[in-house]
Amino acid sequence: MMxxxxxxxxMTALVKLLGGRVPAAESAFLRYLLGLIFLIPAWRDLCALRLSPRQWRLSVLRGAMQTLGVLCWFFAMTRIPLAEVTAMNYLTPVYVTILAVIFLGERLAVRRILAIVAALGGALVILRPGFRTLDPGHFAMLGTAFxxxxxxLIAKIVSDELKPVMVVALLSxxxxxxxxxxxxxxxxxxxxADLGILFGVACVATGGHYAMTLAFAAAPVTVTQPVTFLQLVWSVALGAxxxxxxxxxWVVTGxxxxxxxxxxxxxxxxxxxxRVAQRAHESHL
Incomplete structure (x- = not known):
C-alpha cells in the first residue's frame, strides 16, 4: 500500500508536470489509450467474454461516470496544488458509503453518520468558502470524488460477477x-516528451492498481486502508x-x-x- x-x-505529479501544454481532455485520453498496452495479455479472455444486458448497462454507466470523473480530475490538476487534490480525493469513500445506503440498502448507524459529517467538515476546512476565492479546480475535485x-459502487456490484481483470479491462x-x-x-x-510523460502516467497508474490488488490479497482492508493516508504526506512533500x-x-488539517x-x-x-461471519458460523454449529 505504501x-x-x-x-x-x-501519477498526479507527472500530470502536473505537463503544465497545461496538453489539454486536460487530451491528456486523460492519451493516458488511457497508452494504458491499453497493459491489457494485451487479457485480450483473448476479453474477446471470449459474454455479458448479460444488465452487465452491459452497468459497464457503460460505469464507463460514463469514470470518463467524466477523469476529465474533472485532469482539469483540477492544472488548477490547484497537489496536496489539495489528494486531500479532496479522500471524499470518494465517503460518497461511496452514502450511495451504498441509497442504492444497496446498507444500514447507516449513528457513528457512521457522525464520521460522514466529520469528513464533510474536513472538506470545508480545506475549501474555506467565504474566507478565500474558490478555484474552478476545487469544484472539479468535488465532482471527481462524487x-x-x-x-x-458499480465496480463493487460487477466484481461479484466478473473476474477482476475483466472489470479493469472493460473500464479502460x-x-x-x-x-x-x-x-x-x-x-x-x-x-x-509529453507523450513520454503520459506513458509514465499510464505505467505508474497500472503499477499502483496492481500493488493495491496485492495488498488487498495479503491483508484486511483495516490494515491496508490507513496506509493510503501517506499519500497526503507524499503529495505535500512533492508539491513543496x-x-x-x-x-x-488548513489543507493538511482538513x-x-x-x-x-x-x-x-x-x-x-x-x-x-x-460479526455477520461469526453469526453465520454459530448458526451452522
Whole structure:
C-alpha cells in the first residue's frame, strides 16, 4: 500500500508536470489509450467474454461516470496544488458509503453518520468558502470524488460477477472510447516528451492498481486502508520540493479530518463483517 500511494502521487505529479501544454481532455485520453498496452495479455479472455444486458448497462454507466470523473480530475490538476487534490480525493469513500445506503440498502448507524459529517467538515476546512476565492479546480475535485464514487459502487456490484481483470479491462476500454470525442475537440499535437510523460502516467497508474490488488490479497482492508493516508504526506512533500507549492496547514488539517473519518468507516465495516461471519458460523454449529 505504501508503493500504491507513491505510484498514485507520482501519477498526479507527472500530470502536473505537463503544465497545461496538453489539454486536460487530451491528456486523460492519451493516458488511457497508452494504458491499453497493459491489457494485451487479457485480450483473448476479453474477446471470449459474454455479458448479460444488465452487465452491459452497468459497464457503460460505469464507463460514463469514470470518463467524466477523469476529465474533472485532469482539469483540477492544472488548477490547484497537489496536496489539495489528494486531500479532496479522500471524499470518494465517503460518497461511496452514502450511495451504498441509497442504492444497496446498507444500514447507516449513528457513528457512521457522525464520521460522514466529520469528513464533510474536513472538506470545508480545506475549501474555506467565504474566507478565500474558490478555484474552478476545487469544484472539479468535488465532482471527481462524487463521479468516481458511483464508478466504485458499480465496480463493487460487477466484481461479484466478473473476474477482476475483466472489470479493469472493460473500464479502460470504455473510458478510452468515452474520452475520444472530448480529446478530438481540443486536440493539440503533443511532443515526444509529453507523450513520454503520459506513458509514465499510464505505467505508474497500472503499477499502483496492481500493488493495491496485492495488498488487498495479503491483508484486511483495516490494515491496508490507513496506509493510503501517506499519500497526503507524499503529495505535500512533492508539491513543496518540485512545484514550489507552500504547505497549507488548513489543507493538511482538513485532510487529516477526512482521513480519520474514512479510517473509522473502514474499521466499522470490518467489525460488522466479522460479526455477520461469526453469526453465520454459530448458526451452522
Amino acid at each position: 508503493v500504491t500511494g507513491l505510484c498514485f502521487v507520482s 463521479l468516481l464514487s458511483i464508478s466504485y 476500454i470504455a473510458v478510452t472510447i468515452g474520452l475520444a470525442p472530448f480529446a478530438a475537440a481540443v486536440w493539440v499535437t503533443p511532443s515526444l 520540493l518540485f512545484f514550489a507549492e507552500p504547505v497549507d496547514p 485532510g487529516i479530518i477526512i482521513m480519520g473519518a474514512v479510517a473509522f468507516i473502514t474499521w466499522r465495516e470490518a467489525v460488522l463483517k466479522r
